[in-house]
Amino acid sequence: MALKLTDLKTNVHNDWCPGCGDFGILNAVQMALAEMNVEPSNVVIVSGIGCSGKMPHYIKTYGVHTLHGRLLPFASGIKIANPNLEVVCVGGDGDGMGIGAGHFVNSGRRNLDMAYIVHDNGVYGLTKGQASPTLKLGMKTKSLPKPNINQAVNPLLLAIASGYTFVARGYAYDVRHLKELIKKAINHKGFAFLDVLQPCPTYNDILTKEYWAGEDNLDPSGKPVPRVYKLEETGYDGVVHENTEEEIERKVAQAVLKSFEFGDRTPIGVFYQNEFTPTYEERLNSRMPTYRTYPPAMQRIARDDGTPLAKVQKLLDELSLT
Amino acid sequence: MIGGAQGSGVDTSANIFARAAAQGGYHVFGKREYYSNIKGEHSYFQVRVSSKIIRSHVDTVDMLASFDEETVFRHALEVRPDGAIVYDPDLKMKKLEDVPTIEKNVKESLVRRLSQSGLGTTMQDILELARKRGVHLYPIPYMDLLKQVGQKFGESSLSSLSRMTNVMAVASSYALLSFDSSILKDAIMKVFRSKQKVAEMNQAAVDVVYSFVQEKYDGSFGYTLPPIKVNERRIFMRGNVTVGIAKELAGCRLQTYYPITPASDESEYLEAHEVIELDNLPGEPELAEQQTVKNGSIVVVQTEDEIAAITMAIGGGLAGVRSSTSTSGPGFSLMAEGLGWAGMNEVPVVVTLYQRAGPSTGMPTRHEQGDLRFALFTGHGEFPRIVLASGDLEEVFYDTVRAFNYAERYQTPVIHIIDKALANSDTTLPMLDIAKVKIDRGVTITGKYETNNGVEFPRFKQTETGISLRPAVGTKGVVYWLTGDEHDEFGHISEDPTNRVIMMDKRMKKLEVADREIPLSEKVNFFGPEEAKITVLSWGSTKGAILDAIDWLREEGIDVNFLQIRLINPFPTEYVSNVLSRAKKIVDVEMNYSGQLAEVTMEKTCIPIKNKIVKYNGRPMSCEELYHALKSFAEGTAPTRVVLTNGS
Numbered sequence: 001m002a003l004k005l006t007d008l009k010t011n012v013h014n015d016w017c018p019g020c021g022d023f024g025i026l027n028a029v030q031m032a033l034a035e036m037n038v039e040p041s042n043v044v045i046v047s048g049i050g051c052s053g054k055m056p057h058y059i060k061t062y063g064v065h066t067l068h069g070r071l072l073p074f075a076s077g078i079k080i081a082n083p084n085l086e087v088v089c090v091g092g093d094g095d096g097m098g099i100g101a102g103h104f105v106n107s108g109r110r111n112l113d114m115a116y117i118v119h120d121n122g123v124y125g126l127t128k129g130q131a132s133p134t135l136k137l138g139m140k141t142k143s144l145p146k147p148n149i150n151q152a153v154n155p156l157l158l159a160i161a162s163g164y165t166f167v168a169r170g171y172a173y174d175v176r177h178l179k180e181l182i183k184k185a186i187n188h189k190g191f192a193f194l195d196v197l198q199p200c201p202t203y204n205d206i207l208t209k210e211y212w213a214g215e216d217n218l219d220p221s222g223k224p225v226p227r228v229y230k231l232e233e234t235g236y237d238g239v240v241h242e243n244t245e246e247e248i249e250r251k252v253a254q255a256v257l258k259s260f261e262f263g264d265r266t267p268i269g270v271f272y273q274n275e276f277t278p279t280y281e282e283r284l285n286s287r288m289p290t291y292r293t294y295p296p297a298m299q300r301i302a303r304d305d306g307t308p309l310a311k312v313q314k315l316l317d318e319l320s321l322t
Numbered sequence: 323m324i325g326g327a328q329g330s331g332v333d334t335s336a337n338i339f340a341r342a343a344a345q346g347g348y349h350v351f352g353k354r355e356y357y358s359n360i361k362g363e364h365s366y367f368q369v370r371v372s373s374k375i376i377r378s379h380v381d382t383v384d385m386l387a388s389f390d391e392e393t394v395f396r397h398a399l400e401v402r403p404d405g406a407i408v409y410d411p412d413l414k415m416k417k418l419e420d421v422p423t424i425e426k427n428v429k430e431s432l433v434r435r436l437s438q439s440g441l442g443t444t445m446q447d448i449l450e451l452a453r454k455r456g457v458h459l460y461p462i463p464y465m466d467l468l469k470q471v472g473q474k475f476g477e478s479s480l481s482s483l484s485r486m487t488n489v490m491a492v493a494s495s496y497a498l499l500s501f502d503s504s505i506l507k508d509a510i511m512k513v514f515r516s517k518q519k520v521a522e523m524n525q526a527a528v529d530v531v532y533s534f535v536q537e538k539y540d541g542s543f544g545y546t547l548p549p550i551k552v553n554e555r556r557i558f559m560r561g562n563v564t565v566g567i568a569k570e571l572a573g574c575r576l577q578t579y580y581p582i583t584p585a586s587d588e589s590e591y592l593e594a595h596e597v598i599e600l601d602n603l604p605g606e607p608e609l610a611e612q613q614t615v616k617n618g619s620i621v622v623v624q625t626e627d628e629i630a631a632i633t634m635a636i637g638g639g640l641a642g643v644r645s646s647t648s649t650s651g652p653g654f655s656l657m658a659e660g661l662g663w664a665g666m667n668e669v670p671v672v673v674t675l676y677q678r679a680g681p682s683t684g685m686p687t688r689h690e691q692g693d694l695r696f697a698l699f700t701g702h703g704e705f706p707r708i709v710l711a712s713g714d715l716e717e718v719f720y721d722t723v724r725a726f727n728y729a730e731r732y733q734t735p736v737i738h739i740i741d742k743a744l745a746n747s748d749t750t751l752p753m754l755d756i757a758k759v760k761i762d763r764g765v766t767i768t769g770k771y772e773t774n775n776g777v778e779f780p781r782f783k784q785t786e787t788g789i790s791l792r793p794a795v796g797t798k799g800v801v802y803w804l805t806g807d808e809h810d811e812f813g814h815i816s817e818d819p820t821n822r823v824i825m826m827d828k829r830m831k832k833l834e835v836a837d838r839e840i841p842l843s844e845k846v847n848f849f850g851p852e853e854a855k856i857t858v859l860s861w862g863s864t865k866g867a868i869l870d871a872i873d874w875l876r877e878e879g880i881d882v883n884f885l886q887i888r889l890i891n892p893f894p895t896e897y898v899s900n901v902l903s904r905a906k907k908i909v910d911v912e913m914n915y916s917g918q919l920a921e922v923t924m925e926k927t928c929i930p931i932k933n934k935i936v937k938y939n940g941r942p943m944s945c946e947e948l949y950h951a952l953k954s955f956a957e958g959t960a961p962t963r964v965v966l967t968n969g970s
C-alpha cells in the first residue's frame with residue numbers, strides 16, 4: 001500500500017511564523033518519505049532545539065526532539081543500537097555549527113548511515129534573531145544591535161573536512177529539488193549532510209526569499225536573476241565513481257572550491273558524494289561479525305524468567321584462582 | 323608494599339605479588355596509588371595478605387620491596403620495627419636532594435628526621451635510620467643476579483634485563499618469606515600469558531633470586547607464608563573489570579565513554595570483550611532466532627566528549643537497548659543536561675560514576691567520595707533518578723546488574739556511584755554467583771506492538787504507578803514522540819498547566835513505587851549487634867575499613883555497629899530513622915569534607931548527626947586510623963569532627 005502524504009502529517013498545530021522557510025523543508029521531507037514509501041514506524045526524525053527542532057512533531061513517524069546541539073549523538077545512539085532504522089536528523093545552523101560543532105565534526109568521522117538536514121537561516125530563530133555561525137562578518141540582520149563581529153563558518157567546507165561522505169545544499173523554496181536531494185541523502189550509504197538555505201522572514205532581513213529569487217538582481221532586460229543555480233545543470237558531477245585516491249582527491253578539491261561560491265551565484269545540489277568509505281556500521285561489523293544481523297536492539301539479553309543469556313562465567317573463570 | 327617510578331613495572335610486579343599470594347590461598351587486598359602522570363613519578367602498590375578476610379589497607383608496612391631510591395626515601399620509615407626492606411645496594415649513595423620527584427615539604431621533613439639522628443641524606447642514611455628502629459635490611463644485587471639470568475638466555479642487553487628488576491624485587495620478598503616458588507612462577511606465567519619468552523625469563527629470575535636469598539639470608543626474617551588450603555572457589559578481581567563483566571551479564575549492549583581516570587579502564591575492558599558469547603540452549607523455542615547466532619556484542623563508543631557520551635547512551639536506551647556510560651566528576655558535570663532529558667523522557671540509562679578527588683580537575687588519580695550530593699541533584703529542574711552506591715567489589719557486581727533493572731523498571735536514569743578506591747583495588751572474592759542474577763526489563767516492548775487505536779501511541783499514558791508501556795523507538799505498528807519540553811501523553815509539546823501537574827506527578831510517582839518495591843536488602847546493610855556503643859553511618863568504599871576497624875574494636879570489647887546506606891535515592895528514610903533513633907552515639911564516616919551523607923540523612927530523617935570522621939587528602943581510609951578515631955569517640959575523647967590524614 002503506497003504511503004500518502006497525509007499519512008505522514010500529524011494534527012499538531014504548527015507555530016512557525018507565516019512564510020518561514022521551515023515549511024518548505026517540512027513539505028520536502030514528507031514528500032520524500034512518501035515517495036520512498038517508508039514504513040513510518042521504521043523512521044526516526046531526530047531534531048535539536050530551535051524553530052527547526054519542532055519539525056518531528058509535525059511528522060507522523062517516530063520523532064525525537066532532543067537538546068540544543070546534541071541531536072547527532074542522540075541520533076547516533078539510536079542508529080548504532082538499531083541500524084535497521086532510517087534515521088533523519090534535522091537541526092538549526094546554531095544547533096549544528098555553534099553549540100553542537102564538536103558533534104558535527106566527530107559525527108563526520110564516524111560516517112553512520114544517516115542523513116542530516118540543517119536549516120541554514122543565518123540566525124538563532126527561536127531566541128529572537130541573534131547571529132548564527134553561518135552569518136557573514138559585518139552583516140547586520142534585523143534584530144542585531146551591531147553588525148556581526150564574527151566570520152561565518154562555511155558549512156559545506158566544514159562537512160567535507162570532517163569526513164561527511166555526502167555533502168549537498170538545497171533551497172527551502174525549491175521544494176521539488178529539495179525533496180530529490182533529501183531522497184538522495186537518505187539513500188546515500190554513509191552520513192549525508194544537507195545544508196538548506198532557509199529564509200527566516202522574521203529575523204533575517206538580508207537573505208530573504210526575495211534575495212534568493214534575485215528580485216534586486218536584474219539582468220539587462222530588467223528580469224530578476226535568481227541567486228541560486230543548480231549544480232547538475234552546469235554539468236557538475238560531485239560523485240566519486242572509482243575508489244582511487246586520485247579520484248577522491250579530485251572530487252574533494254572540486255567540492256571545496258565550489259563551497260566558496262556564495263551570494264550572487266550560489267550553487268545548490270550535490271557537491272560531493274563518496275560511497276566507498278566504509279560506514280560505521282560496516283566498521284563495527286568487521287569487528288563484531290554478528291553486529292549487522294543481530295544488532296544490539298535485536299539481541300535478547302534474558303530468558304523469560306529473567307535468566308541472563310550472556311555467558312560471562314568464562315570471563316570470571318579467567319580471573320579464577322583455582 | 324612495592325614502589326617505583328611510574329612506567330617501571332610497579333603494577334605488573336604488584337599484580338604478580340598479589341596473584342601469587344591469592345593462589346597460595348591467602349585473602350588479598352591490594353590498592354594502587356599513583357600520580358596523574360605517565361612516566362617518572364612515584365607510584366606504589368600496597369598489598370595486604372591474610373589468612374582471614376580483609377577488606378581494607380593498613381598504614382604500617384611489613385615489607386617494602388623497592389627497586390629505586392625514591393621508594394626507599396618515601397616509605398622506609400613507614401616500615402614497622404621487625405619489618406623488612408628489600409633494596410638495590412647499587413643505589414646506596416643516591417642522595418635525597420637529587421630525587422626531583424619528591425615534593426619539597428616531604429624532603430624537608432625527611433632531612434629533619436635524618437639530621438636529628440645525626441645522619442646524612444643518602445639512601446644508606448635513611449636505611450640506617452630504619453635499621454635503628456629494628457627494621458631488617460636486605461640488599462639484593464639485582465644487576466649481578468640479572469646478568470646470571472641473561473647468560474642463560476643469551477641476553478646481554480642490560481636495558482632489557484633491567485626490565486625484570488621489578489619481578490626480582492617481588493621474588494626477593496617471597497624468598498625471604500619462604501613462600502613456595504612454584505606458586506610464584508605460576509602467577510608469573512598467568513600474568514605474562516601472551517609473552518612466553520618474557521614469562522620464562524622472569525621465572526628463571528625467580529630461581530636465581532631464591533637461591534641467592536636462601537644462601538645469604540636463609541631464615542633471617544621471622545615471618546613465613548606457607549600455602550593455605552582453600553575450600554571455596556575464589557577469584558581475583560579489580561574494580562573496573564568487575565563492572566565490565568557485570569554489564570555484559572546485565573545485558574548492556576551499548577557503552578559510551580570519553581576517556582577519564584579512573585573510569586576508562588572499564589570501557590577498555592568491555593571493548594576488548596565486545597563479542598559476547600550467548601547461552602544458546604537448543605530446543606528452547608523462544609530462543610529460536612538465536613539458534614543460528616552464537617554471539618552477541620556490546621558496542622563500545624569512544625565519543626567526542628561526555629555530552630555525546632550521555633546523549634548517545636540515551637539514544638541507545640530509546641531504541642530499547644540497555645545502555646550506559648562510565649565517567650568521573652568532570653565528565654559527569656558535562657552530563658547534567660542530558661541526564662535531565664532522560665529523566666523528562668523516562669529513558670532508562672545507567673551512569674557509572676567513578677568518584678575521584680574534586681573539585682574541578684582536583685587530584686585526578688586520587689580517591690574521594692565528594693559527589694554524593696552532586697549525583698542527587700545533577701541537572702536543573704526536578705526529575706526522578708535512582709542513585710545507588712556500592713561498598714565493595716561484590717556489591718559492585720550485583721549492583722551493576724540492579725542498576726539496569728531499576729533503570730528499565732522505573733524508566734529513569736540510574737546513577738551507580740563507585741570510586742577510585744574500588745576501581746583500583748584488587749581483591750580476592752568468593753566466586754561470584756551468576757545464578758543469583760535476574761534481569762527485569764519492566765514493561766519494555768521491542769519488535770512489534772499490535773494495537774487497534776491507530777499508530778499514534780500514548781507513550782506517556784497515565785497509570786497508577788506512573789510507569790507506562792514503553793515500546794522501544796522503532797517498534798513496528800506504532801509511533802510516538804519524545805521531547806525535552808513538557809509534553810502530553812503522545813510526547814508532543816504542551817505548556818498546559820493541568821497537563822504539567824499530571825506529568826510531573828506521573829514522573830515523580832515512580833520514585834515512590836521504587837521505594838516501595840525495592841527490597842530493604844538492596845537498600846541498606848546493617849552490621850554488628852543491635853545494641854552498641856557507637857553506630858557508624860556511612861556509604862560506599864569506606865565499608866571495608868569500617869568493618870575491619872569494628873572487628874578490632876570488638877576484640878577489645880567495644881561494640882560498634884554499622885549502617886551502610888546503599889540506595890541513596892529514593893532514601894530508605896523509615897528504616898534509617900528507626901536505626902538512628904535507637905543509636906547511642908552516631909558517628910558519620912565519609913571520604914569528603916562536609917559529611918555529605920550525614921547532611922542528606924539529617925534532611926530526610928530530622929535526626930541530628932554531630933559526630934563525623936572525614937577524610938579528604940585523596941588517600942583512602944586505613945583501618946588503623948579509623949580504628950583510632952572510632953575508639954576516641956567510644957572513649958568520649960574525640961572532638962565532634964575528626965579529620966583523618968594518613969597516607970602517602
Ligand SMILES: Cc1ncc(C[n+]2csc(CCOP(=O)(O)OP(=O)(O)O)c2C)c(N)n1
Pocket residue numbers: 049050051052053068091092093094095096119121123124125126127132
Ligand atoms: C543549552 C542551551 N542553551 C541555550 C538554549 C536557548 N536556545 C534555544 S533555541 C537557540 C538557538 C536556535 O538557533 P538555531 O539552532 O539556528 O535554530 P533555529 O531556531 O534558527 O531554527 C538557543 C540558543 C538552549 N535551549 N539550550
Ligand code: SF4
Pocket residue numbers: 015016017019020021022051052121125126199200201202203
Ligand atoms: S523565527 Fe524565523 S526560523 Fe523561526 S519560525 Fe519564525 S521565520 Fe521561521
Ligand SMILES: [Mg+2]
Pocket residue numbers: 050092093094119120121122123124125132
Ligand atoms: Mg538558525
